[in-house]
Amino acid sequence: MSNTVKITIQPAGKTYSLLRGTPLKDLLFDKGLEFPCGGRGVCHRCKVKILNGSNNPTAEDQKAFSKMELAEGWRLGCQCVADNDMELELLSCESIILVDDTSLKFEPRNGTAIAIDLGTTTVAAQWLDLESGKLLGTATALNPQARYGSDIMSRIDSAINHNKGAELTRLIRSCLGDLILDLLKKNGASQKPSFILIVGNTVMHHLFCGFDVTALGFYPFQSKHLAGWHFTTEEVGWNFLGPDVNGYFMPCIGGFVGSDILAGIIATELHKTTHPAILIDLGTNGEIVLHANQKLFCLSTAAGPAFEGAKISMGMRAEAGAISKVRFKNNKFETEVIGGGKPRGICGSGLVDAVACALEHGLIKHNGKLNCLADHIEIQDHIRISQKDIRELQLAKSAIATGIEIILKQNALDYPDIKEVWLAGAFGNYIDKQSAKKIGLLKFDLEVIKYGGNTALLGAKICLMKWPEVLEEINQILKISEHLSLGEHPQFQSTFLNQIQF
Ligand code: FES
Incomplete structure (x- = not known):
């Protein structure tokens, strides 16, 4: 028996030779699969499909998939081992990475x-x-x-x-x-x-x-x-x-x-700035900086991975196949999918839009509870948002809204006092500001909110x-600059609970 095996990755159609017994994690990562829990088998977000060949399901695979899914070849990529020739389908595609093309003012210098x-x-x-x-x-x-x-x-x-x-x-x-x-x-x-x-x-x-x-x-x-x-x-x-x-x-x-x-x-x-202004970088960690009273007050708040699609049942990063925009027209959801075609999941901006629409049309109550007997809302095709997803979004939005509320209060400011709000970060740049306002994530006047790009x-x-x-x-x-520690703030707990409501 040869000590190497051939692994073919679809849809790229490329074949790699690996030592028999090598874990597939490194190869799959290089080909674009992400491992949100670090490959510990708990997040169930590194799914691959074995099209040809076999791979015995591990205990983690059995927890992640139904019997039928296992029979169809679904496995957790982080658990796969190259023990025979295999053909795998990888659903992760090229990620959208925000760069910058602003023309700069400058004085010429060498080099x-x-x-x-x-x-x-x-x-x-x-x-x-x-x-x-x-x-x-x-x-x-x-x-x-x-x-x-x-x-x-x-x-x-x-x-x-x-x-x-x-x-x-x-x-x-x-x-x-x-x-x-x-x-x-x-x-x-x-x-x-x-x-x-x-x-x-x-x-x-x-x-x-x-x-x-x-x-x-x-x-x-x-x-x-x-x-x-x-x-x-x-x-x-x-x-x-x-x-x-x-x-x-x-x-x-x-x-x-x-x-x-x-x-x-x-x-x-x-x-x-000569007026109070704020910079908000939205991601798994939200960073907030307020310029007021000739000082820069900053803090960070752990929003968790909901904005990046993780921990959301059908969530995914903003990449091809993700629903990135959602509107509600004629009693049904309309969506935009990155790259077009059938959606594979929903990313953070799509989730915020969907929840904002559902709130506006009474499908979700202001306390976050679904206003129906089902435990989910169908968005499009098989893509749905569950009650648990809504709870995850509430926690993430509350973390950010709490940071903003505390930094403003600390400086005796209110939302209308802020004349300039810059949104930054991969998620911050794609979120719809109206939807963000509807779910209570950003409570500023819409006219003062600007998208900063990759600042x-x-x-x-x-x-x-x-x-x-x-x-x-x-x-x-x-x-x-003055750094505020949010966790130590006496009003953190009560503010966080208040901000949970939509
Ligand atoms: S990376 Fe989390 S289950 Fe595989």
Whole structure:
């Protein structure tokens, strides 16, 4: 018996040779399958279908699928092992990764540089000509650490409790190195960038820089490694760039508020407004920054994965096949599906729309209970929203709404006092602001709400255009920033309960 087996992945139709007995997780991850629970067999969101070949169902498969589904070949990708030749169907497709194409104001300077937005789920890099301001190229990737869990808390858990800190550091440095190589190759440029600037949340900052994340895993979640980190290409294994290229990971603001938010402040010029203004980055972790009284008040709030489709029975990330918009016309739901065709699931923006429509038309009560005998609402074809999904959304929206409410109250402000609201982050940019208002996620006047795009990447590019003078502006922002710890706030519990209602 040969010690290798052939694994064919559909719909790409590509075949790979693997050592017999190798877990399929790494191959499937590289081909786009996500592992939200880090492959622990509990989230049931890494489904694959075995079209040919066999794979004995594990105990986790038996919990995840009915007998009929198991007979049809459904398995959890994280549990599959390459023990015979197999043909698998993978439903995950290319993710939509938000980049930036804003034209920048700048003073020409020599050379080129790369800005990188290092996110928990996705990574985006852009190469800039600092003399002309021209964008030389863009490269994106999924964060390879996602095989250890989809959110920052599971990465911290992997680092602390499963001794994977060094591996997470290696994975992300190598991913960013590959992105840079990709940019250089794609553009066939003979020149090299002279500088690499990275922004990211506090956990990404620590893991890239190789800092211990233990302090971020326990109350009061305060790390002493928040400063910016200058690095050489040799230190991070990017020797292909040579020793004369330098890099810098921008500093974190505090707690879980990282340099992606710092860059967002620079991109939106939040620190320069003459009226109260707010920046809200919506994702699994919501970060909120308020500029008022010549200070920047910031906090982070754990919204959980509902906005990214996880923990929602038919939820998925915003990728091909996801219902991303929902309207209610002539007594039925109308939807938009990313990439067209039949829907495979519903992403965060679709879920918010669907619940907003259902609320407006009396299908859901304001306490979140379904106003019918069934335990779900049918949206389209087989895509439905269950009572449990609505509860998950209530928890996520309450976490964000609580953060906003507390940061405003702390500064004796009310919603109409805010004259500018910037939405950022992958979810923030796709959410419909009217639906967000209907479910009580955002209570501001609609006219003041603006979509900021990828403010982290834009902010990083603005910094490159003003480097190194911008360091003074960064220090000034850090000086006027005050981090609030939401969990310790005396009104947190009561506010959270109040915000649960739609
Ligand atoms: S069950 Fe969660 S990643 Fe497989």
